[in-house]
Amino acid sequence: MKRASLTLVPSAAAAIAAHAEATYPDECVGLLLGRLEGTRKLVVEAFPVENRWNGQVQLSPNDDPTSRRDRFYLDPRDYLRADRAAMARGLEIVGCYHSHPDAPATPSERDRVGAQAIGGSAFAFVIQAVRQGHAAEVTSWLLVDSGARFEAEVVAIADDLNESEPG
Numbered sequence: 001m002k003r004a005s006l007t008l009v010p011s012a013a014a015a016i017a018a019h020a021e022a023t024y025p026d027e028c029v030g031l032l033l034g035r036l037e038g039t040r041k042l043v044v045e046a047f048p049v050e051n052r053w054n055g056q057v058q059l060s061p062n063d064d065p066t067s068r069r070d071r072f073y074l075d076p077r078d079y080l081r082a083d084r085a086a087m088a089r090g091l092e093i094v095g096c097y098h099s100h101p102d103a104p105a106t107p108s109e110r111d112r113v114g115a116q117a118i119g120g121s122a123f124a125f126v127i128q129a130v131r132q133g134h135a136a137e138v139t140s141w142l143l144v145d146s147g148a149r150f151e152a153e154v155v156a157i158a159d160d161l162n163e164s165e166p167g
């Protein structure tokens with residue numbers, strides 16, 4: 001079986017990094033528009049959305065429910081907006097991204113729970129680490145074993161991608 005991979009065009013990678021730095025120390029969130037070819041995904045554009053975590057859910061007794069520093073909420077209305085934007089460009093939503101301010105780019109248990117209702121089996125969960133306000137490493141994850149765990153996929157930045165290529 002071919003290993004799943006995600007390739008970002010440089011402008012999309014830069015947009016994710018910029019968004020993550022702009023919302024620091026809160027988490028940013030957005031969708032990834034591109035093309036899906038089997039287990040390979042190409043991200044052509046980042047579609048930033050607002051982190052609409054509304055603070056109505058307290059996850060543990062000492063949890064600050066209004067904090068957006070370690071959680072995000074992807075609103076279905078934003079998902080639809082992104083879907084329309086993707087269709088208009090002949091693209092599809094191939095994943096989503098969010099940032100981890102001052103934390104490693106590995107999914108949290110909270111991420112796993114929140115990811116359950118989102119996307120299909122190839123849907124990428126990209127995490128952009130931010131250290132002291134500066135964008136750091138990027139990882140991408142697939143939800144596997146019926147949502148029981150995340151598995152890392154290969155992430156690449158396209159150096160020279162011919163965007164005029166049909167298809």
Ligand SMILES: [Zn+2]
Nearest residue numbers: 098107108111
């Ligand atoms: Zn997370």
